[in-house]
Amino acid sequence: EVQLVESGGGLVQPGRSMKLSCAASGFTFNNYDMAWVCQAPKKGLEWVATISYDGSSTYYRDSVKGRFTISRDNAKSTLYLQMDSLRSEDTATYYCARQLPYYFDYWGQGVMVTVSS
Amino acid sequence: VQMTQSPSYLAASPGESVSISCKASKSISNNLAWYQEKPGKANKLLIHSGSTLQSGTPSRFSGSGSGTDFTLTIRSLESEDFAVYYCQQYNEYPPTFGAGTKLELK
Numbered sequence: 001e002v003q004l005v006e007s008g009g010g011l012v013q014p015g016r017s018m019k020l021s022c023a024a025s026g027f028t029f030n031n032y033d034m035a036w037v038c039q040a041p042k043k044g045l046e047w048v049a050t051i052s053y054d055g056s057s058t059y060y061r062d063s064v065k066g067r068f069t070i071s072r073d074n075a076k077s078t079l080y081l082q083m084d085s086l087r088s089e090d091t092a093t094y095y096c097a098r099q100l101p102y103y104f105d106y107w108g109q110g111v112m113v114t115v116s117s
Numbered sequence: 118v119q120m121t122q123s124p125s126y127l128a129a130s131p132g133e134s135v136s137i138s139c140k141a142s143k144s145i146s147n148n149l150a151w152y153q154e155k156p157g158k159a160n161k162l163l164i165h166s167g168s169t170l171q172s173g174t175p176s177r178f179s180g181s182g183s184g185t186d187f188t189l190t191i192r193s194l195e196s197e198d199f200a201v202y203y204c205q206q207y208n209e210y211p212p213t214f215g216a217g218t219k220l221e222l223k
Contacts, residue, residue: 102207
């Protein structure tokens with residue numbers, strides 16, 4: 001059974017950093033591109049970033065370019081999202097998702113990030 | 118590519134059939150997926166490529182359309198179908214989602 005379990009969320013002050021993790025199991029992690037998708041409170045879903053199966057390519061939405069970094073450790077079957085210079089508008093639930101190849105066939109349950117002073 | 122879903126809210130009873138529309142701001146061929154969101158559960162991929170049911174999706178769900186206009190139809194609604202539904206285009210980066218349709222019990 002495919003499982004994606006996010007961790008690392010919480011309350012953070014504007015301008016500070018936070019790192020999210022997503023532990024994957026039930027599939028061969030290094031065969032798949034992976035992504036982060038977010039959902040601000042009472043808003044719809046927004047794609048955040050994608051990393052290729054081997055980590056060689058990364059893609060970001062414009063609003064997070066230069067502030068967020070997606071990475072992966074295939075030996076640990078874990079996906080990461082390093083979020084720097086956080087803003088109030090980054091407040092959202094962040095979902096880890098398996099990307100196949102441009103839609104998302106499995107999702108985690110999400111982790112909440114609140115950016116507030 | 119902007120994705121416009123309608124309606125935003127839909128009330129129906131078990132056994133009824135409903136349709137949800139998703140319109141793209143430009144042609145996306147058939148590069149469209151539909152997802153189901155339920156509280157406390159991971160989002161579920163229902164349909165990809167406009168009309169291909171993902172493994173495990175009940176046959177009462179169907180997708181149609183190509184180009185800019187797409188429809189998700191649920192026939193003979195069951196209690197477990199009351200949820201929020203999103204469309205997503207993946208014809209070009211960035212992938213974009215519709216705002217969602219909340220299907221509520223009448």
